[in-house]
Amino acid sequence: MTRVYNFSAGPAALPLPVLQKMQAELLDFKGTGMSVMEMSHRGTVFTEVLVRARDTLRRLLNIPSNYHILFMQGGAIGENAIVPMNLLGGERTVSDHVISGAWSIKTQKEAGKYGESRIIANADDGQGRFTYYPEPSSWQLSDNSAYVAICTNETIHGVEWYPSAELTARIEASGSFLVSDMSSHILSRPLDVSRYGVIYGGAQKNIGPSGVTFVIVRDDLLDRAQAICPSAFTWRNVADNDSMFNTPPTLGIYCAGLVFEWLEANGGLTEMAKINDAKAKLLYDTIDNSRLYRNDVQPTYRSCMNVPFFLNDESLNQTFLDGALAAGLAGLKGHKMVGGMRASIYNAVSMEAVQALVAYMQAFERQHA
Numbered sequence: 001m002t003r004v005y006n007f008s009a010g011p012a013a014l015p016l017p018v019l020q021k022m023q024a025e026l027l028d029f030k031g032t033g034m035s036v037m038e039m040s041h042r043g044t045v046f047t048e049v050l051v052r053a054r055d056t057l058r059r060l061l062n063i064p065s066n067y068h069i070l071f072m073q074g075g076a077i078g079e080n081a082i083v084p085m086n087l088l089g090g091e092r093t094v095s096d097h098v099i100s101g102a103w104s105i106k107t108q109k110e111a112g113k114y115g116e117s118r119i120i121a122n123a124d125d126g127q128g129r130f131t132y133y134p135e136p137s138s139w140q141l142s143d144n145s146a147y148v149a150i151c152t153n154e155t156i157h158g159v160e161w162y163p164s165a166e167l168t169a170r171i172e173a174s175g176s177f178l179v180s181d182m183s184s185h186i187l188s189r190p191l192d193v194s195r196y197g198v199i200y201g202g203a204q205k206n207i208g209p210s211g212v213t214f215v216i217v218r219d220d221l222l223d224r225a226q227a228i229c230p231s232a233f234t235w236r237n238v239a240d241n242d243s244m245f246n247t248p249p250t251l252g253i254y255c256a257g258l259v260f261e262w263l264e265a266n267g268g269l270t271e272m273a274k275i276n277d278a279k280a281k282l283l284y285d286t287i288d289n290s291r292l293y294r295n296d297v298q299p300t301y302r303s304c305m306n307v308p309f310f311l312n313d314e315s316l317n318q319t320f321l322d323g324a325l326a327a328g329l330a331g332l333k334g335h336k337m338v339g340g341m342r343a344s345i346y347n348a349v350s351m352e353a354v355q356a357l358v359a360y361m362q363a364f365e366r367q368h369a
């Protein structure tokens, strides 16, 4: 068996023990004589899978009891519509948006279909480059917003940031709350869920296969949906039916549950944070100490999950990628919007993988100096 080191941004690497467990259980899931994909989602066997996944996620992130965990479909882009449809049905019909990169731009545009979506801060340097988060004191908060949308890890631009308790308090004092797209860094470290009204994202980076969307929503926000909101996307319906208002993505939820258990067995998120910080430090140090590679993000905002970098001599890009693949390092091509390279170093990408990448980068630089 040959497995590469996979730096893909998503769908992305999954922990090998999880894949092996899925393989072992594929044909006969827990003595049922069928795979987990072939059984009723309403039966006791699958119900147990879903409840276990949800409860493990709650323990991992220490999610307070006044929040629901929903497993949905439609991805984070779907949720960009589902969020405003669920939150703008009351008196407040404005959403505030902080623009920090490609994904928060998409979120703001989509929300505009369901209400007024205002840009209250924008880190665009004028040429579509994003290297920091706007300082919260500069945000032009509306006095009547239903919520303030942020993306705390921008997968394409490689910026990451967490709001402070003080910021949350300021926003909540105005009757609003934070909603964050955490698709690409959920579970990378411990998180204070209580700072947010809603956290959402697609599973296909740090959680499992694509097709599952997670939504962590404070209970008091479940009843603000617009009348046009599709029943299957109305959080209240999904919450009241334990994520089974309609048939859930059963295989994906099962896999996500195994990933949650793998995280728990490996020390939980405190341990993950240590490993993720060490991986990111090694990679950023290598870039900063090199004359060939460059990362333009301001150091405090550098993402620990998505590390975009550029070769100062761009004519070497394809040679770099070809050599990387030959060395067993896959998925390094940067997003087409920004070019260059990107190494996504999610939880399932080991320190060993980052060490192999760094060794390749250094050897490549020596060769092409």
Ligand code: PMP
Residues within 6 Å of the ligand: 010, 074, 075, 076, 077, 078, 103, 151, 153, 154, 155, 156, 181, 182, 183, 184, 202, 203
């Ligand atoms: N938000 C972020 C931060 C993402 O990284 C992605 C996927 N790369 C999306 C939204 C879109 O997710 P999906 O394709 O699952 O809709």
